[in-house]
Amino acid sequence: MQKQCEPFDLTLYKPKRLLGSNIHEVYEVENTQTGQIMALKKISSTTIEGHLSTLNEIDLLFKCRHPHIVHIYGYNESTETTLEGKTRFITNIFMEKLDESFITILEKNKINPKLFKKEELMELIDSVLSGFWYLELKEKPHGDFRPGNLMIKYNQKTQKTMFKIIDVIGAQKLYLISNSKQATENKNLEYVAPEILEAIRQEKFNCFINFHKADVFSVGLVFLNAALMEPDFKNEQLNQGTNASKKKLEKKLAVVEKNYGSEIKTLFESMLDNNNKTRPSFDELAAKRKLVFKQSYEIEEEEK
Numbered sequence: 001m002q003k004q005c006e007p008f009d010l011t012l013y014k015p016k017r018l019l020g021s022n023i024h025e026v027y028e029v030e031n032t033q034t035g036q037i038m039a040l041k042k043i044s045s046t047t048i049e050g051h052l053s054t055l056n057e058i059d060l061l062f063k064c065r066h067p068h069i070v071h072i073y074g075y076n077e078s079t080e081t082t083l084e085g086k087t088r089f090i091t092n093i094f095m096e097k098l099d100e101s102f103i104t105i106l107e108k109n110k111i112n113p114k115l116f117k118k119e120e121l122m123e124l125i126d127s128v129l130s131g132f133w134y135l136e137l138k139e140k141p142h143g144d145f146r147p148g149n150l151m152i153k154y155n156q157k158t159q160k161t162m163f164k165i166i167d168v169i170g171a172q173k174l175y176l177i178s179n180s181k182q183a184t185e186n187k188n189l190e191y192v193a194p195e196i197l198e199a200i201r202q203e204k205f206n207c208f209i210n211f212h213k214a215d216v217f218s219v220g221l222v223f224l225n226a227a228l229m230e231p232d233f234k235n236e237q238l239n240q241g242t243n244a245s246k247k248k249l250e251k252k253l254a255v256v257e258k259n260y261g262s263e264i265k266t267l268f269e270s271m272l273d274n275n276n277k278t279r280p281s282f283d284e285l286a287a288k289r290k291l292v293f294k295q296s297y298e299i300e301e302e303e304k
Contacts, residue, residue, distance in 0.1 A: 005062035008074035008094050013040065020101075028097060038073060039097040044090050046082070051089035058093055060140050060168045068131035070151065070166045071096040098164055102150040102226070109229045116226060118260050124226055125267070127163045129282065130291050132212075132219055135168065136282040141211035142168050145218040146191040147225050190233055193217035194241035195276045213279050220271030227256045227264065241274045 013029040016037075020026045025042045045051045061072040076092040116124070128150065135142060142149075144167060153162040189197065193214035221238060238245050238252075249272060257265035267288070273279040280288075 006074050008076050010076045037097055038094050041093040044088050046086050046088050054091045066131055066134045068127045070164045098151040098153045100152045102147045106231050115229050129285055131165045133282040133286040136212045142215050191218045191221050194239055194274050213276050216271050220268055
C-alpha cells in the first residue's frame with residue numbers, strides 16, 4: 001500500500017527566518033515539540049488549477065525518496081478571501097531544509113572566478129543523473145529543471161556536499177505553462193528543450209512529447225552551466241535549435257573539452273542533441289556512467 005503525504009499542524013511550527021522570496025516565500029521553521037528544523041514553502045493561488053498543480057508537486061515529491069531529490073515531509077492547506085472577494089488557496093509545504101542554491105554559487109563565482117575540479121564536476125553529474133534516472137524509472141518527469149532547481153546541502157561532520165533536485169512539477173504543470181498566452185515570454189523557458197519551444201510556438205499543446213528526454217536537454221544545459229561556472233544562461237537562447245544557437249553551443253562545448261576532456265564534452269553534446277529521438281534517455285546515460293539503482297531509494301511500500 002502506498003504511503004500518503006499527510007497534513008501537518010501549522011501551529012506546531014515556529015518560523016525562524018526567511019530563506020528566500022523570489023517566487024514563493026520559503027522559511028526555516030522549527031517543530032516546537034521535537035526541535036526538528038525544516039523548510040516551509042508557502043504557495044498561494046487564486047485558481048483551482050494552480051492549487052491542483054501545487055498538490056501535484058507535493059504528491060510527486062513525496063513519493064520520490066532518493067538522496068538527490070529533496071524530501072517532502074508533509075503539507076498544510078487553508079483558504080482566505082481577498083479584498084476582491086475571491087478565494088485564495090494557501091498551501092504550506094514542509095520539506096527538507098537545504099543550504100544553498102546552485103545559482104548562488106554561480107553568482108559568487110563572478111567575484112572569485114573558479115572552475116570545478118574534474119572529480120567535483122563528475123560527482124555533480126553522477127548525482128543529478130542518478131536523481132533523474134530515478135524519476136524516469138518512476139515515470140515522473142521533472143518538467144522545469146534549471147539552475148534554480150538545483151540545491152546544495154552541506155554535511156558539517158563529513159564535509160561532504162550533496163546536490164539535491166527540487167520542484168519536480170511534472171508534465172501536467174508544463175502543459176499548463178505552455179498553454180498560457182504569456183508562455184513565450186516566460187522567463188523560465190531558457191532551459192526547456194527545443195521540442196517544447198516548438199510546441200509552444202505552434203500552439204500544439206496536445207502533441208506527443210517525451211518529457212523525460214526533454215528533461216535530458218534541460219539537465220545538459222545546467223551541466224554546461226556547472227562546467228563553465230557561468231552565470232545563468234538568460235537571453236543566451238541556447239535551446240532555439242537554430243544555426244546561431246548551435247554555433248554558440250559548439251563554442252561552449254569546445255571550452256568544456258579543453259578544461260575537462262573529450263568524455264565530458266561528448267556526454268554534454270549527446271544530452272544537448274536537438275533531436276528528441278536521437279537524444280539519449282536517462283536510462284541510457286546511467287548505463288554509460290555505470291550508475292547503480294538502489295532498492296533502498298524506494299518509498300512505495302507494497303502490502304504483503
